[in-house]
Amino acid sequence: MGGSQYDDEWVLPSADITLVLVGKLGYGKSATGNSILGREAFVSEYSHSGVTNTCQLGSTTLMDGRTINVIDTPGLFDMSIASDDAGKEIVKCMNMAKDGIHAVLMVFSGTSRFSREDASTIETIKVFFGEKIVDHMVLVFTYGDLVGESKLKNMLNDAPEYLQNVVELCQNRVVVFDNRTKDRRLQAQQLDKLLYVVDSVCANNGGKPFTDQMFTRIKEVHDREKEVHTLGYSDEQISELKEEIHRTRDEQLAQITSMVEEKLNRTVEKLQQQLMEEQNARLEAEKVAHEAMRKSEAQIQELKERLEKARLENEEFRRMAQSSKCAIL
Ligand SMILES: Nc1nc2c(ncn2[C@@H]2O[C@H](COP(=O)(O)OP(=O)(O)O)[C@@H](O)[C@H]2O)c(=O)[nH]1
Ligand SMILES: [Mg+2]
Secondary structure, three states, X not given: OOOOXXXXXOOOOOOOEEEEEEOOOOXXXXXXXXXXXXXXXOOOOOOXXXXXXXOXXXXXXOOOOOEEEEEEOOOOOOHHHOOOOHHHHHHHHHHHOOOOEOEEEEEEEOOOOXXXXXXXXXXXXXXXXXXXXXXHEEEEEEOHHHHHHHHHHHHHHOOOHHXXXXXXXXXXXXXXXXXXXOOHHHHHHHHHHHHXXXXXXXXXXXXXXXXXXXXXXHHHHXXXXXXXXXXXXXXXXXXXXXXHHHHHHHHHHHHHHHHHHHHHHHHHHHHHHHHHHHHHHHHHHHHHHHHHHHHHHHHHHHHHHHHHHHHHHHHHHHHHHHHHHHHHO
């Protein structure tokens, strides 16, 4: 048999552009993926059941002839629902994007408030992949039918400081998607806008997609396997070797998975540390403010006492002045 647990998603088509959809469950990742591909490639619905909780790949050829791979993820870096399989899922996603990621589409719902968890999803990705990943980030706001571009601009102007910083870090790469529209012109328009932004991301990065050591390791596994096919073995021999090939691949992927899991654990630890430091800094700032208030209250009291003393002295003086006037008279 020679089956491998990685068989289904192992050999996948390469493409000119690879996009990964990231964000919380229910924000519209799958719907956005479908809008990009122009067909219902991913299940999109607001319910926990029925929605696959694994990465999926959809491909299409664009009008200009370029091929595009879109990877839909199940809230990969949403640490509030992180599962034991998170490491495996990340490896699966990286395998789907084995040549690297051109753009990470950070999907937010245009109708939800930007939350602390949203900020921590971005932070997790930054710590996990390193700061350079920000150069490949595009912010996608869904529910364009309800919010519209100008409303969203206003919302971003009043957004929490963290979101404003992210928008700035992403050099204003913000795209709005109405995934409900049936208007073909609007569908084409919003896809064009996204592709324009993705092209600018590619250009800014010298045409190179994002990769790191983990991607390199996965690519090595692919390359080694390709080598077997080019060594001049006959199909029959390769078929006999299949079990061996799969076993080697599984072992290597298991190694990469534990490396990813370790990195994920370190990421979570680092973020917890960061959070604790932020909390401590906030407590310290509150203490200082409280102390300053206490001090100013004491100063006000002192001032009041001095004024009262002055008033009493004035009165005394007036009394004395009056009695001395009487004495003169
Ligand atoms: N009105 C509206 N609904 C949307 C839009 N995008 C997604 N949705 C809905 O939001 C829900 C969640 O979408 P889904 O793609 O499954 O989110 P995911 O969990 O992030 O993949 C579904 O009911 C979608 O129909 C949009 O642009 N407009
Ligand atoms: Mg989905």
